Amino acid sequence: MTEDGSNSESLMERQTTGEDRVRMTSRQLSEPRTANWIASEAGWSHEPTKRVLERLVDDGILHRDESGTHTTYYPDYRRQAMQEAMRLRDSGHTVEELTDRLADMKTQIRDWEDEFDVESPNQLRGTLADESLDADEEIRRREIAREWEHLHRRIQIVGFAIREWDFLTPTTEPAEANS
């Protein structure tokens, strides 16, 4: 936080390395950024930052764009969605459990559609203009619109994991496979 910026090593600096912070930063960029920007955000020096970024590009985690004046980097968010689907596949749930929960989430959305007579979170936000709504109801609808978007995103990922259940089967005994 801005006030009281102490000079001693911060908790983050004690618990992470510069490379950790460059990895954290580069995976969560919301727009393409230069190595300088990433180094500054991560609080690390330029040269080692650039080396880590190049490794992440080689590993397919980042894209590098050299078409502008400065080289920029941006994460491949498809990869993160895949990673999340794989995490669900490996989490110990059965495909039936995932299917049941998927149905629950869809039911929740249908209930909101019926209650508010709308088809999307933004349509629900549109009802906030209604002057007869009191403040509490307005807050409630904002919250629901946000949860709705979240559920929609989860439905997409859980649905993907279910559809690709067999394809995503992990290799259970890597030691054996290598022998």
Add this chain to the structure above:
Amino acid sequence: MSVPHLGGDPNANLYAQLKRDVLDRVPQISAVELVPDDIEAKQLRAIFDPGRLDPPTGPESPELTIKWYRQDPDDWFRINYTDPNTGFHAGWHQDEDHPGLGQAHFQYSTADTEDRWGITFEHEIPSLVLWEIIEELLEDVRPTYQYANEES
């Protein structure tokens, strides 16, 4: 629907990242879980070991809940710390509740006092912002405000 397509969604793996990048590395945190479960994953909950906190608390474990949605132009988040032993609550919110305080605000409450004010962060990357918040919680907020009116 305005929700980004699966491939471009920066939210897909966010909670796993916040857990791995930050919460799993904080020595005072003993457990981290997704709420209500890892399928719906509405929020993250970190459980503190009361004995590892300074000043200590207990016997129950304080909790930090994190609700974070990545969106343009600014992320929306609410991060709340609650200590059931003292009733102390502290929150870092970047939401629509107090526009007069700016984009983000801090608020706290004890049994007999409460306050809130606008804040800014040094970082813009979620994991690094969360580090700032946890550091602030452990090194400033708990020691300073939790017992504000209980001078012994």
